[in-house]
Structure formats: structure tokens, C-alpha cells
Amino acid sequence: MDTVQYLDDAGLPLRDLPLSTPELLMGYRALRRARHFDERVIILQRQGRLGVFPPFRGQEAAQVGVALALRKSDWLVPSYRETAAAMTFGMPLTNLILNWRADPAGWRAPDDINMIQFYIPIATQIPQATGIAHAERLKGSDNIVATFVGDGGTSEGDFHEGLNFAAVFDAPVIFMVQNNGWAISVPTHKQMKVQRIALKAQGYGIPGVVVDGNDLVAVWSVAKEAAERARRGDGPTLIEAITYRIAPHTSSDDPSRYRGEEESAVWEKRDPILRMRGLLEHLKLWDEAQDKELSEELEGEFLAAVEEADQAPEPKPWEIVEQVYAKMGADQKVAWEYLRGEA
Amino acid sequence: MDTVQYLDDAGLPLRDLPLSTPELLMGYRALRRARHFDERVIILQRQGRLGVFPPFRGQEAAQVGVALALRKSDWLVPSYRETAAAMTFGMPLTNLILNWRADPAGWRAPDDINMIQFYIPIATQIPQATGIAHAERLKGSDNIVATFVGDGGTSEGDFHEGLNFAAVFDAPVIFMVQNNGWAISVPTHKQMKVQRIALKAQGYGIPGVVVDGNDLVAVWSVAKEAAERARRGDGPTLIEAITYRIAPHTSSDDPSRYRGEEESAVWEKRDPILRMRGLLEHLKLWDEAQDKELSEELEGEFLAAVEEADQAPEPKPWEIVEQVYAKMGADQKVAWEYLRGEA
Amino acid sequence: MIADRESKTRALNNVQAINEALDLALERDPKVVLFGEDVGRMGGVFRASDGLQPKYGEKRVFDTPLAESGIVGLGIGMAMAGLRPVAEIQFAGFLYPALDQILSHLGRMRHRTRGRFSVPMVIRAPYGGGVKTPEQHADSPEAILSQVAGVKVIIPSSPERAKGLLLSAIEDPDPVFFLEAIKLYRSVKAEVPEGYYTLPIGKTRVVRQGHAASLFCYGGMVEVCQKAAEVAAKEGVELEIVDLETLVPLDTEGVLESVKKTGRAVIVYEAMRTGGFGAEVAARIAEEALDHLQAPIVRVAGWDAPYPPFSAVENFYRPDARRVLEAVRKVLTY
Amino acid sequence: MIADRESKTRALNNVQAINEALDLALERDPKVVLFGEDVGRMGGVFRASDGLQPKYGEKRVFDTPLAESGIVGLGIGMAMAGLRPVAEIQFAGFLYPALDQILSHLGRMRHRTRGRFSVPMVIRAPYGGGVKTPEQHADSPEAILSQVAGVKVIIPSSPERAKGLLLSAIEDPDPVFFLEAIKLYRSVKAEVPEGYYTLPIGKTRVVRQGHAASLFCYGGMVEVCQKAAEVAAKEGVELEIVDLETLVPLDTEGVLESVKKTGRAVIVYEAMRTGGFGAEVAARIAEEALDHLQAPIVRVAGWDAPYPPFSAVENFYRPDARRVLEAVRKVLTY
Ligand SMILES: Cc1ncc(C[n+]2csc(CCOP(=O)(O)OP(=O)(O)O)c2C)c(N)n1
């Protein structure tokens, strides 16, 4: 299968670009914003001001490209690694910081953002994404759903069932597989025998596309096509984004237990942000001064979000038994009163 | 994908046959033996002398062809519909009758037959078949496993997980999908969007073959190839046998609730037994007299099996709590004594 | 919205009552959708959705591929997107492939999204034994479902209750399991009110009043307890039968009230004894009504073995009136 | 084969003890194979299999694709073919996708093949809370596993027990779940005998003798009960702690013996209260030792909600010494 690619490793265009100048600038900004967040929260994490965090360094383009192809009324159904997709889709940074602080205040998406809370059990999001998409179709809307899963996640039964259902129902879903080379310590070639994950699409009778996941122009354009197909009622698309997890699996992981440094070094050279910046500079759309200004702006936004997050009230013990049912049951009530010190 | 086929609808050879004369005769005999059993137990069922039974009329070639490709030391891991495969593989008819009488005496395969009891929960056999195959490989044997699943069963997560594991481990398994057009009332085109189930093999990086499931010569020969590949250590094969469930789903089903008669009529003309007989007659290997003799022999064998089955002791209530653990536990013991009237 | 009890009734069996409830729900709320294996074209293997696809069309009543995790996952998604999915799992023993969706998400979604998303979904499944079904078709997994936070579990025991409770379940803002005893599907007919009505979730129901001992039961075991009570009555022993009806949330008060009255508790269920839901009922009684107990709490349940695939002996596994009466004797003569 | 208690010991934590058991099992029986997600090359996310792939090779210690049903199904097949599979499920909350294989086959295979095939497989999984893990990483699904006919369930609470019980589990002819409290993995070191030894499955263990009341617990709750008992001891109240260790088959005699001695039972577990395994313990006591009870049977458990993904408050969900002591006070002052 051919890999869709628009930029070479330096960011020079390999062919005509399908994006406008404002789009290119918006895309670069979204990438930088994501990277900034990732770098900064990792520092927070080391300071003990964040919980376990799954970094996404190197995968920004694969996530941002899909999020940019969505409308506000569409849906984002992520795995745990899609912080970059979430923030690009509109999730406030404050929520995200609180979320990765395991603070209940961050676990609820604002009412106008159709994003389901990050999914921890691998691949369980897939049939649900199909369900949301099918419901939108039955309701007669043209909203679509984008869902994400890793190379490892494709091995789960839910991946299979969700894709098959979507195919049968022509559900408007984009299935984005970020093939980042690893599922914790297991490399993709031990996860599956097939070379290209996108080939799995053929087994469901749906289109499968392989894209350079570190090339934002490529990801965004294939995601746009998949989104249009879905919106038209022509059903789902499976996209395989070839990328690499530069960072540890999570802040608790030590990759030296299972891989050498060399591999990462190769991929550092294909950094999606440097490539996009290379393109913008080549097109004379961007310079050092603008970049500096952007950095400052992003740091300002980040600090404001941290400040807001820091002011969030401490989680209360009794929140544990709230939101179990629409109306609190007797068994929860006993606990609630006990936890409020009233029992 | 091309469909492997050796016989036309009348049984005339379309090309050189890969089977010897004794094989052709053995194959025909196995088909007739299976058909005879199916027809006769359905009568028993109507007489109230059998429990729920899933008939296999029309699918004999798809089952027998795979069973004939196995050695005695290989493994058969069936779904519930594989009575024809089981008897061809060596399962005594008495066991099978008792089994479909829901009599514990029939639920245990003889010690020299590596067949696991018919599987009821759909597709659960698939990862287990992979496990058996992987174990044989680790043990250094060249035994292989044949497992069966229906078109409907391919939708389950276990189908996906089992095939992927087998691919990754090069496990020696034949995955035989009998695409018989229906999963109870759901036609294959509502089960999946893809036209050919064998295309799913590409998603796992393993060979996929489509075969005319009503052509014993074709099924047997592709199964032989798959068996050799597995035995060589080259891993699994997915075979899709295109066939048709002529009969109701089980003896409890009423197909008129979901399909017309016309479809079956078309497939009656492609009957695997008539085609094989057509071939044998064309080759002057078979005549009416031989056929009559065979019928009598099969009826004799069947009646002897029924007689043996009829003599099996009634199931005892306390057998319920036997074979739960290797050594009966205290909780089972209480029940056992109660059920024996000793408590 | 409890039915006007003056309304006209007809004799229906359980399948008919369920079919009628589904019909009324589809008619009343355009957000209700029905799906599962063989649910559409064929109307379900037990005909619970018979006639509904022709009436409401393939968009609202549809067949799915054969994959239970997919079915439940689909429903969770549809519910989050604002619909009211009612899924059928063909037999409760085939809920197992869906247990990841159930344990990981079905009841957790409201909690983990702090109320932003909820899953007003109903999952119906035939359960239990007594009718010589093939292996795994007679399983009773209600105890497992009772360990799922955030879901409700209802098991009706009569056509009238089944209809009203199913309509309540479909109206409920949270996920509800609705397990239907296969044994009762067609074996009894009883008067069922016409029209739309709901019955309260979370209430036990005293099926028979008595002072000698309390029989706690649900679903297919209610008729078994009724038979036992009739036999006992002939000997002058008046047993009280409490149909739990809603297992989660359990009406602890209702349970305790009966125990306080009779002082003796027998709990009857057909699932495997160890870890069964009857243990929860016993534990609540032992914690909250100890002083009222005049005898040990006795459980009558399936033995600690798989439900026997050997149907000739299944009735030795499944509790029957005889075993219930033995337990009654035990608590009465203690 | 119980260890010679004179044998030398070293201080090991639970992970080290488990690692040592796996090592000894692999060494002793060529049929033993180890597998799961990240089990091979990385030695497991908790390092339980650290160093074993280099030592025994990729055929005996291997990584699998990310699919739990596949892992359990693979193991069932391997066991039926004569091997002794030991699978790791990365966290007990990820057993859920495998529950179909578990409920449909793992424990049923011997029964449904009338002894022709059996599944001598061990499934290890870290479980429980207390260490601020992400969502679903702190689940305690032992009650669900107790409703699976034909399996055993073991939950050790110390390095010495973990090692010996794991070796027994691997020798056992039937499928065994071996749940390991994450909280205890590295928090305690204790003396563990060198060499190969096994400990009996199916026996409770009195961890502390006392007359005032019995605390029934297992796994991560044993240390919580120990803390509570120490506090109580200062007030002159001597609590007995019974570590169930094997949940299935439960040593009912062992449980009853302690209740008969103390007359008071508090059952402590961190899973959700409703439907939890403590209910089974309570039910058995209420059925067989009623006359010995001087107070209600009290359960201290997780609340009826998902284990909170909000780690700052998780210790309000998980029972602690304070809550145990409140329960003790309740049964003592009854
Ligand atoms: C059902 C389930 N099994 C296991 C895990 C533990 N786990 C978390 S992430 C992970 C690897 C995922 O790899 P991949 O799908 O490639 O995504 P990536 O982490 O590379 O983004 C595993 C095994 C889990 N969260 N859920």
C-alpha cells in the first residue's frame, strides 16, 4: 500500500499541497500548541503536580490532523493518548490538566464539546464510536465521529467488532490507528504479522489509507477526505498513521528496558513540527520572530490554565458516590452521608 | 478472489483432479455416511429420541474435506455444526447420538480422538484452537489443528484475536469458515460488508483461500495444502467454503420466518453428494448397485450405533457435580451426597 | 405513571407482554431503538420483537452482526448520542463476551464523565433453565451483573410485572439489565392491563403473605416458591413469598420487613450457589436483622457446578419445590 | 510438598517472591510456559517475570499481542494440549475482555468433556487499589470469578505465602486465578524460604489470634486489618484475623471455627460492597453459625460506586483501619 505523504523529512513539499495558507498556519500553530502542552505537563509531572501522564511527543500531527478535520458538532472518542487531539478539538487546557491530575473537575467535557473522557481499557472506545455515529445517522444529522486506537489496540476483539459494525451500518466514523511502533514494550511486528494495519480495512470492505503520521499536511488531507465520505453517508474509513512514540509509554515507564536509543534518534529527524516549520519557512510564511512570539503566547495560555487548575477545589470524598445513578440510590446515600461525616 | 473449484454442478471435472481413485471413493463414502447420519438423526429427533440438533445437510463436503486432510494425531476443534467433520475424523456414531441426546456419556471423546466437545458460544473455539496448535509447535510435534466457524461467527472478537495470535505465532491451524449464507436469520451480507470472508486473511498477513464448499475435491485439496503448510511450520490458513445451509438452523428453528424456499432450491442443485456421485459415475467408478449396498451398510452402522446408544445408562443426577474439579471439593461433595440420596 | 388499575386486561404470556411493552415504547418515544441478533427480520428467537420491524421500520428495529461486545458497545454509543437503545442478547449466557463493555463502561460512564454522558440503555436477555436448552443457554449471571456499579438489574416473574417494569426500564435514565426467565416465557398466561403503564423499580413485592417463614426469590424461582407454599399451606404452614423483582438497587427495607415479620429466611435462586446473588440478600439480613432471626438463613440454589448440559438431570440442579420445602423444614424445626 | 521450615530464608518483597516462584516452576517443569502482555522482553510491568525470558528463552516466556480473550483462550488450548500455561493479565480490571473464555470454558472444560480435557492453567493478575493507579487499574473482580464453576481463586497477602501458593497453583490440575495486591507488591519485605515449596490451597490462615471478634479478609486488606488489630490491642481488645487466602474453594470450616470462638464477624474487602465476595462469607456464617453470633455480621467494603478514578480520594473508598475499627466497635458494643 502507498503511504500518503506531502512533505519530505525537511518539510519540503513533494507535490502540490491541498491546504490553503491560513490552514497551513493554523495547522502549525495547533502542532506547536500540542507540543508545548506535552513538554510543560511533563515538567509538572516531575514536580509531582500531575498524575500518570501518557505523552504524545512525535505523534502531534497524527492527532491534530484528525481533530482539524472535525466540526464543532462532531464527536471525538479518544484512547488515553489523545491529549493533542482533545485540545485541538476544543477541550480547555484547564480540563486537561485537571484530568491528568485525576481531579474529578477535569473529567467532564464542557457541554459544547462532544468528547468522551479518555478511554483506559484498550479498544473499548471503538464499538462506542460506531454507536454514536450510527445514532447520528439515525437522527438524520451529518455529524461524524473520529476515534483513535493504537497499533496494539488493533489486536483486541472490540477493534474488530466495532469496525465490522461500522462497515455494515455505513456509520460515519474515522478510525485513526496511530501505529507508533510500540505497545508498551511490544513492537508492532510482534503484535501482528501483517505489514500494514490499513490492510485490515479490506477484511471489512471499507477504505483503508496509510499516511505519513508525521506529515500534518498528509494527515489532515486524508482525514478531510474520510470526513467528507462519512458525512456524505458513504461510511467509515480506516486510516493508519505511521508514526513513532518518542517518549516513554507513560510517565511511569522506562523504555530502556525494551528498546535502544537509536530508533528514537531516527524518528527525531522526522519530527512533525520541524517538518511543518520547514515547509512554512520554505514558503516564507514563518520566521524566528513569529515563532518566538508564538512560544510566549502558548506559555501564557498554559500558565493561565495551570493557575486556573490550581484554584480548582480539592476533590471531595463524597464525590465518589455521586454520579453513580441519575438519582442517588439508598446504598450510595449511606456512603454519601458517611463520607460527609454526617452518618 | 478466485474460487477453487474442480467439479461443475453436475460433478463433471473442470480440470485435472488432484485426488487418486481410492481417495475419490473414500471421499464419496464419507459424504454419504455423513448425509445418512444427518437424515436419520433428524427422524430420531422428530420421534423425541434426540435433543436439539443442528443439521448440516448441504455442508457435508466443507466438513468432510477438512477432516479427511487430518491425521489421527491432529486435532479437531469444531463449532456445534460439525457432526460431519467429527464422524469423519473418527468420533464414534454412538458418542454423537448420545451427545445430541444431551447424555453425559456422549460428551467425552474417546482417548485416541483429539476432538474437543462441540462449542456452543460462538467463536470461542478459535483462540483455543490457536493455543493447541501453538502448544504442539512448542512441544516439537508436527500435529496440526483444524477449527471451524460460521459466517456469523467471524463477527465475534474471538475470531479476530484467535487469527491474529495464530498469524503472529505461525501456529499450525486451519481456520475453516463455512459461509453457508445465514447466521440463523441474518444473511451474510448483513453480517459483513465485505464480499469474501477470505479477504479477512489479508488483515492478518496469512493466506486466504475461497473454495466451492459443495465440491469435495476442491475442499479436500485446499485443506491438504493448508495442512501441509501448517505442518511445515509455515503457519495458519483461512479457508472460506462457500456453501449453503439447506436445513433449518437447528431442529427448533423455522426458516420460513426469514427466508423463502427459492434459495434452497437453487442450492439443492449444487448438492455436494450428487456432484461427487456425478463425478464417480462419469469416471465409471460407481453404479446404482454399489450405491444401494452402501446405503444398507450405512443404515446397519447407524442402527447398531442407535442400539448401543439406547443401552447407555440413564444420566445420574450426581454426575452434575462430578468432573468439576480433579478432586471433588467440599461444596461439590455436599451436593453429591444429597443427589445420591445419602445426605 | 402507574396504570389505572380499572383499565381493561387480557390474558397474555410473558413473551406477549414483553412484545407489547416494546411496541408501546417504540410508539411513544421516537428515540427508542431495538436491536440484537435476529431481532429484526425474524422478530427474535423467542419472538419478543415479533412484528415490530414491519411496524417501525428497519431503522428502529434492526439486526446486528453476531457480536455481543459490539452490540453493547453500539448501544452505549447510541445512548450517549441521545437515543434510547433497547438491545437483546439472545441468551444471558451470551452476555459474557460483552462483559468488558459492561464492567468497564456501561455503568461507569456517568461517573467517569461526571454526569456529562449517561447510558439510558436497556439490555434484555432470556436467562435460566428448566426447558432443556443446549449448553450455556440456561445460565443465570445476575450476581455478576450485581457487581457492576451504576447499573440496575430487574428480573420480572409475571406478564403484568414484565410489561410495566420493562416500560419503566426503558424510561429509566440509567442502564438496566432486564433478565427474562425462559421457563416462564410461554408456560403461564395472566391478565395484563392494556395500554402504557410503568411499575416502580427498586421495590420488592410480596407475592404471598405468611407468617411462618419468608421465601426470597425472583424470576423463574417465584413459581417454584409458589408451588412450595401451596404444599406447605396444606400442612397449615403459611409461607411468605417475597419477589425481589429488582436486584439492584435492592429494596433492603422490603427484605427486612418480611424477615422481621417471619423471623425465618430462605433464599432461592437457580444460579450457582457460591457467589450467587442470594449471598448478598443473606448478608444484608445478617447485618441488619440478626435479632429477628429465629433460624439460620438458608440458601437453596444451583449446585457449585456448571448448569448441567445433560438436560435429563437439569431439574436436579435447578431448585424445585421439594428442595425449597426441605429448607423450610430446616428453618421451621430449628 | 511443604517446605522444610528449617530451610534458609531471605527478605523478599511480593514481586520478588512471585518472580522466584515463576523461576522455580519454569526450572522444575518443562511444561510450564509464561506469557502475556509485556511479560517477555520487559519482564512485566511490575517486573514479576524479570529475567526469565533471557533465562528460559522466547519459547517458554513470551509476549503476546494485546488481547486478553486471546491470551486466556490461548492458555486454555495450550493446557488442553498438555502444557502448564501461566498467563499474566496486566491488571485484574483487564480480565473483563477475557470473561467469555473464563465463564464459558476455563472452568467448564473438564465438566463438558467429562474429564477428557482439563485446563491446568494459572492466570495471574495484579488487583486492588491504594497506589493511585489510573482508572480501572484498581479493580477487584474476585467476586465475579467466584461465580465461575470449576476454577479456584487465590489471593495471597505476604511474600512467603505468595511464593508457596503460586507454586501450588501451577501444580494444580485445575484452573487457578492468582490475584496479587498491587499495594503489597513492594511495600513490605518479609522472610521467604529458599528453594521450592508449596502451600495448601483451600485453607484459611489465622494471622493473629484473638477472642474479641474475627476479621475476615484477604490480599491487600490483611495489612489494613493488622493495623486495626494493633490499635485495638492497645485498648485491650484482641481481634482475630483470618486471612481467607483461598476464596474458592472456601475453607468454610476455618471461617466457622473462628466465628464460633469469637462470636463476632467483620468481613473486609475492597471491591464494591454489593455482590462482593464478603457476601458469600457472610451467607455461609449466617447459615452455619447463627447460634454462635453475638452481633450482626458487618461488612466493610468499597462503596457502591466504581473505584474512584480520582486518586486523591481513593482512600475514602478503600477500607482503612479506621473503618474497620468502627465496624469492630459496632459488633463489640452490640
Ligand atoms: C484491555 C486493556 N489491556 C491492557 C491494558 C494495559 N495497557 C495500557 S496501554 C497498553 C499498550 C497500548 O499500545 P497501543 O495500542 O499501541 O497504544 P500506544 O500506547 O502505543 O498509544 C497496554 C497493554 C489496557 N489499558 N487495557
Ligand SMILES: Cc1ncc(C[n+]2csc(CCOP(=O)(O)OP(=O)(O)O)c2C)c(N)n1
Ligand atoms: C456468543 C454467542 N452468541 C449467540 C449465540 C446464538 N447463536 C447460535 S448459532 C447462531 C448463528 C451462527 O451463525 P454462523 O456462525 O453463520 O453459523 P451457522 O449456524 O450458520 O453454522 C447464533 C446467533 C451463541 N451460540 N453464542
Ligand SMILES: [Mg+2]
Ligand atoms: Mg502503539
Ligand SMILES: [Mg+2]
Ligand atoms: Mg452461517
